[in-house]
Amino acid sequence: MSERPSAGPLTRLGEWLDERMGVSLLLALGREKKVPVHRHSVWYYLGGMTLFLFGIQVATGILLLLYYRPSAGESFESVQFIMGHVPFGWLIRSIHSWSANLLVFVLFLHMFSVFFLGAYRRPREVTWLTGMLLFFLMLAFGFSGYLLPWNTLSFFATQVGTEVAGRLPLVGSFALRLLRGGDQVTGGTLTRFYGIHVAVLPALTTLVLGLHLLLVQKHGMSVPPGVEAKHEMPFLPNFLLRDAIGWCAALGALAGLAALFPWELGVKADPFAPAPAGIRPEWYFCWMFQTLKYLPGQILGVDGELLGILGFGVGGLLWTLVPFLDRAKEPADRRRILIALGWVVVVYLTTLTLMAYVPVGR
Amino acid sequence: MPRASVLALTLLAATAVGGEPPTAKTPPPPLSTCIACHSQLDAAAAEPTKHASEDIHFQKGLSCHDCHGGNPTGDPEDVMAAHDEKKGWTGKPKRLQVPLFCAKCHADPVFMKRFNPLARVDQLSEYRTSLHGKRNAAGDARVAVCVDCHGVHGIRAVKDPRSSVHPTRVAETCGRCHNNVDLMRPYGIPSNQYAGYKSSVHARAIYDKGDLAAPTCNNCHGSHGAAPPGVQAVVQVCGSCHTREATLFREIEKKKGLNLTPCIQCMVCHDNHAVQTPTDEMIGVGPKSTCTSCHGPQDVPYKAIDEMAKAFQRLKERQTEAVDLLDRAERAGIEVSADQVALRKAQDQIVELRVLAHAFDRDRYLATAEAGLAAAEGGVAAGDKAFRELRQRRTGLAVSLVVILLVIVGLGLKIRQIERPPDPDAP
Secondary structure, eight states: OOOOOOOOHHHHHHHHHHHHHOHHHHHHHHHHOEEEESTTGGGGHHHHHHHHHHHHHHHHHHHHHTTOOOSTTTHHHHHHHHHHTSTTHHHHHHHHHHHHHHHHHHHHHHHHHHHHTTTTSTTOHHHHHHHHHHHHHHHHHHHHHHHTTOBHHHHHHHHHHHHHHHTSTTTHHHHHHHHHTSSSOOHHHHHHHHHIIIIIHHHHHHHHHHHHHHHHHHHOOOOOTTOOOSEEEEIIIIIHHHHHHHHHHHHHHHHHHHHHSOOOOOOBOOTTSOOOTTOOOOHHHHHHHHHHHHSOSEETTEEHHHHHHHHHHHHHHHHHTHHHHOOOSSSOHHHHHHHHHHHHHHHHHHHHHHHTTSOTTO | OOHHHHHHHHHHHHHHSSSOOOOSSSOOOOOOHHHHHHTTSOHHHHHHHHTGGGOHHHHTTOOHHHHHOSOTTSOTTOHHHHTOGGGTOOOSOOGGGHHHHHHHHHTOHHHHHTTOTTOOOOHHHHHHHSHHHHHHHTTOTTSOOHHHHHOSSSOOOTTSTTSTTSTTTHHHHHHHHHTOHHHHGGGTOOSOHHHHHHTSHHHHHHHTTOOTTSOOHHHHHOSSSOOOOOGGGHHHHHHTTOHHHHHHHHHHHHHHOOOOGGGTTHHHHHOSSSOOOOOGGGSSSSTTOSGGGTOOTTSHHHHHHHHHHHHHHHHHHHHHHHHHHHHHHHHTTOOOHHHHHHHHHHHHHHHHHHHHGGGTOHHHHHHHHHHHHHHHHHHHHHHHHHHHHHHHHHHHHHHHHHHHHHHHHHHHHHHHHHHSOOOTTOO
């Protein structure tokens, strides 16, 4: 019997792990997975980019957890301490804040690219549903995390945002008290939002994200209707290397933003002070905020703001159920209508968001 | 004239006389034949009726006869009945008698209590202590009596902004006489006080900012017992508002056994009527200094004044530099809020030094300036540190971007390598 040449240390480690965890099976699955190459393939990278930015959020969030104190009396000061005294605390905090905004932006791009490319069609309906759940979870992350620095902007933005929840019919009052932990935004609200931000939402996201990734692996990448893939490229290592280029670019962008435009600390919240003029929520909620501002007080005898909120709910529901509304197997009128509506939504969201930043009086 | 017509005429007169029409707040003057009759007379006699509705006495339910006596309810055709001396009619009092005339009520605590339990009733006794009162008692009819300041008829409450003795109008009222050169000349009193006061920081506070806490003539000179504060009392008068400066000033006399009376205290540096906003140039030996108006280069305090001024200037410069540095660092994104709070100590010391100048204590002044300078130096050091941090961040960013770029290039090369078509000539 010939002797097996001695394996290097890395190989021996790989063999040890494979025997116990079946790593080679995962690698084989990765090598088997193919990604179609066509003129719309570039949009495939957005999912990975979103995942990467979420990973950044988790890593920087854990580091911030080491110093952050979730109470009205200490939260602002703890963030101030992180920014001023913790080595690279300013960097971690700024990356966490910028990455949150980039994550939501990329998430919107990913969602709309999936919509316009029809990647929600059978058999990927549940993938779309889990994706929409993740979208709402990310918005919840943004909303809950925004309060944590406990500065003037975050305090009043939370006050306005939770008041909107309070306008819901039947459950509004309950929802308001559930979110705030009382009638007003207080230290209790901060503690509650902190628990939601670092425990509840991460747990839910882990489950939903796991299912979402599993479904993406199961069904593979969708080819848009009417498009023919020229060829396929292996997911490992070709697609992943290209993904990594995007991730590096995103990392560089985050580093630049954090170093050149550090996220501001603001002024500590004073619950007894009036809301500052021109207060508005984070940019990804501005379109809702601006819509509610433009709605008249009464529409056909019904409270305008209430109708607006219900409209958002119905619109969100319809958007979530899009896979079940688009049953066309071939590109057809229904698909063309949906695409046109999709562009209307994009223009509407973009326009209303931009208008929220136009100075008052103009 | 039938009584009904008198009533109608009275009501008509009450609405027709000058001032405001009666409202819930300014009820019409009580019915009396005085107004009904006088409003029909010529200008001089009708004058009292023109302002009746705005007069505080009428508003409180008093009427002409409460001051002048007589019978307000008699036959309006019968002048003698209205002016019945048996009913207490005294007519128009002589000018010298006006203080006593008003004091009939205003010095009567029982009477005044009906209208205001807290009303003062010492106006006459105060007046008698004033120069106005003393000259009045000596028979000088040119000096001010009650009506010169408060008006005759149409006297408004003091807190009414239209009153001639409202804080916004007191200086103007006093100036009616004290600004009159011919009136003041016989008494040897200057007549530039009003002009001086109008140019002062106190007047700007009242007239431009509406700050009624700022002093006007009566705050320093008194209202009814008006007199210039005595030489000993100048610092007390100014010290009623500027308490710290006054306390420091009085301490000099105690601690150092100095008699600063000849300096007439606050007035030497700050004037009495034309008080201007003090400037930092007032301390020192420069052209705008007030110290050098008394202390020449040969005087012992001259050197101390110079040292104090230089220490103060050095502190201001360093504090300004520190503020500028920290503001720029903040705008660049460096967290410096704790340093900015610490720097406030320097600003506090600057304010303290401006007050401490009134202690004329070189050692104490320099010690305070030193403490402020330490805080300012700390601010400058914090600003320098913040900019070093900024440079480090930018250097770190440049290095990390180079590394990331290298990684991206490496990844690109790797992709090219693995996707390169196999060499057909390779064995």
